[in-house]
Amino acid sequence: MHKSSVFDCTLLQFSINHRAVGNITAINENCEIPFAIKRVYYLYDVPGGESRGGHGHKALQQLIVAASGSFDVIVNDGKVKRTFSLSRPNVGLLMPPGLWRELDNFSSGSICLVLASLPYDEEDYLRDYQTYLDWKFKA
Numbered sequence: 001m002h003k004s005s006v007f008d009c010t011l012l013q014f015s016i017n018h019r020a021v022g023n024i025t026a027i028n029e030n031c032e033i034p035f036a037i038k039r040v041y042y043l044y045d046v047p048g049g050e051s052r053g054g055h056g057h058k059a060l061q062q063l064i065v066a067a068s069g070s071f072d073v074i075v076n077d078g079k080v081k082r083t084f085s086l087s088r089p090n091v092g093l094l095m096p097p098g099l100w101r102e103l104d105n106f107s108s109g110s111i112c113l114v115l116a117s118l119p120y121d122e123e124d125y126l127r128d129y130q131t132y133l134d135w136k137f138k139a
Contacts, residue, residue: 002058002136004098006075006082012063014090025090027063027115033094035061035117042067043103043112052103052112056126058135061117064103065092069110076100078136086112100132 014032017024029037043052053073064073070087077099084093085105092115095101103112118124126132 002098004096005077006080006099008096009075009082009084009099010094011084012092012094014092016090023090027092033063033092033115037115037117038119039116041114041116043114044110046071046103046106046110046112048106048108050106052106053101054127054129056100056132056136057097058124058126059097059118060124061097062095063092063115064095065089065113065115067111067113069107070105071103071107071110071112072105074102074104076102078133098136100126100129 012032014025014027017026027033029035046052064086066086067089070085073084073086073093073095075082075084075095086093087107106112126135
């Protein structure tokens with residue numbers, strides 16, 4: 001059985017470097033987050049009412065940030081669900097591997113930024129919920 005639970009997810013607040021001409025927030029690998037960043041991607045122009053995600057990862061850790069706008073991250077460990085509402089660019093959701101996640105409730109113009117611990121690898125994905133449950137709870 002893969003032991004990560006929704007209670008292993010952590011909201012991290014990052015420092016804001018305030019300037020009259022705009023703010024800066026820096027996120028350094030193996031410092032503010034506990035992994036080396038191997039991939040960065042972002043979701044944008046998500047139509048209202050659409051959901052994204054709907055998968056799990058076997059090994060990938062990730063930090064999910066609302067770089068602009070807002071959205072919800074629904075995290076599921078096969079027993080418990082938690083919803084995290086992200087709406088500030090200096091706050092990120094740190095997710096361990098072994099959880100199912102869905103992104104929902106995107107505001108207009110929102111940007112979902114993801115920092116990932118591994119390069120893209122289709123073998124790491126669990127794209128079907130029943131397959132995820134079988135993997136999660138196998139002996």
